[in-house]
Amino acid sequence: MSVATGERVIEFRDALREAMSEEMRNDTRVFLLGEEVAQYDGAYKVSKGMLDEFGERRVIDTPISESGFSGMAIGAAMRGLRPIVEFMSWSFSLVAADPILNNAAKMLYMSGGQFGCPIVFRGNDGAGGQLASTHSWSVESLYANVPGIKMAIPYDAYDAKGLLKTAIQDDNPVFFLESERLLSTTAHVPEEAYTIPFGKALTRRVGTDCTIISFGRPLHFCLEAAEELAKEGIDCEVIDGRTIRPLDIDSMVTSVKKTSACVVVDQSWSFASVGSEIASQIHAFCFDDLDNHVYRVHSDDVPTPYAYNLEQAYLPNSRKICEAVRQATYNA
């Protein structure tokens, strides 16, 4: 991303910290808890310096017990606080599946509106790089299946800050999916406060021949693929959905009506996934506008490999996206 001189450029991880710190300054109900978030400044240095500023009552180190501290935070949220729960990796949230899916997501409904659950769960999602199968989860498709939650996936530092502030201010449970691979990437982030609304997709690249829809890290592969395809004369429009729930299907439909071709790129597995849901909705809303069925690019239908070369081949990379777009546009 090109940045004008004089504009402030910061890392993705700093943008996350700024969002949390600003919200904690504005609202004393907001606090952060998780493994190593306080003394160690966070496993990925996202919460660096926050213990010093906010003290140990608001920046809390927890034991390695996701189910326990998630449940505790949900209780706090029910009683009026606004916790931010950091999962070192979303892979570890699986042991907290019952509290986050059965309690947080359903609290407002099951209590007949007596208890809300204004909570943010955030952490690294997707393959971090040779972390092997159990630590490389992409949880978006698994969790997006559950009604009652919101899910945001930032693409860069600017979105990380704007979307996280919206997440903290939201009265519902928000699953906030970051990427370890993006934490050190930089982008322009203004000094002044701003938020980015949920459910508003952003067109990252304008094109006429094929709509590519994605979220978070794979968008970088999509944009890379779009440049490659442009050399072949295929002009792609790349849409960043920004949030999976709520899903801005309207923007996606508008784009597909223009291009008549669509490729959905989703880093989770293909079966019963965010990608299959979007494809299904595009088929329904764009039936008479499609020149081909919607193509999907996912991680391969196997556990994430450990070997570097296999992991690269497994992910929804630029090569696979190019191939899918060529097929969707009959240029294969």
Added chain:
Amino acid sequence: MPIEITMPRLSDTMEVGTILQWHVKIGDEVSAGDLLADIETDKATMELQSFDDGKVKELIVPEGNPVNVGTIIATLIEEDDVDGGSSESQEVAPEVSASVEEPSTADNSAVEQIAQVESSTTTHSPTSGGTRVSPVARRLAEEYGVNLTAVQGSGPSGRIIKRDILQFVATTSETTAAAETTKVSTTEVIQGTVPATPVTAVQPLAPTSPWQQERTVPLSNMRQIIAKRLVESKQTIPHYQVTMDFDMDPLIEMRKTLNQQLATAGVKLSVNDFLVRCCALAMATNPAFNASFGGDCIQYHGPVNVGIAIALPEERGGGLVVATIRNADQKSLRTISQESAYLSKKARETGLSIEEMGDTTFTISNLGMFGVDNFTAIINPPNSAILAVGAAIEKPVVRNGELAVGREMSATLSLDHRVIDGAMAAMYLKTLKELIENPASLLV
């Protein structure tokens, strides 16, 4: 192994055929030569005969459904082929359309839906059958009024996709643009004549007649072929025109005499019959008029086959065909007249066979009978020239230095400049003039 029967190419220009009627049903035994179906091509309705003996296994393409040449339309199983084929065919319902063109099985489509890029590179076996069209292509075709049977699909299994329609529209946009211009200018005229008064239903300028209803009429096969071939002709052949007037008095006098004398023999020569013979005889000294442009060569043809453009009646869908008088240079006026009358009647009533309209080397288009003085025609490829003939009309003429009333006919040659130059055209018209104005030579 079943024997596959494909849509045959029944004429040079045929790309699509429609089965008007199946004469067999599933399970019927057929022998070589048996009539299988009636097929409508761009030019005529033809009979499809079986080349093999066997039993009808499947009728894949239903009646009335246009398919590309080469599409499998039916399969036969050989009599001695007993691998369960017969029991299968017994169980297939006699309903013809039952076996038709569901793209793939439910299983296949499910697989296709979830296929990732890697696996989706393995294509599913294409299903033969009707035209496949992507949804957006179908919608665009409707919007642009494109007849899908005229479009060649470039997608998998011949699927018609968006770019096929857009390309088709682009290549025919000249026509569309012209039509739209007409529409716009009409509106302007209406608005211009009634200034400051919006054209409303309250004060219609003219009663609305059914013909004024805006509507889209799909092209008939013939209209498609006319559209395609004439655009091709006009766009690829460097046309130019040369006109000459002919003194028709001697020819008309002779025609009158001959028709009176031979009336009892059923002879009724038309002016056009004379022109066919004149044009054919004029080839002898102007062989380039009986030739075709062959890209890197000029192909001179042996036989002189003169085509006659015949307008078809509205109730048969209108349009026109070109009937062929083969070896016209070797035929007497009487023979030409008989053939011409026969072909003209047959064209209007039942349609011509491929033999009756193919292989022309030169074409005559005569609008004289409609009172047209003169006009120009578009060359009928692969001909190099076409003669557009107007009416023989009475007008003041100078004969032997005196002003007199004479019958004159104007005829305009359209020529392919790649084959025929201006001076050659003049030479041909001069030869024609000598023949027409000295018609006695036509009798020998």
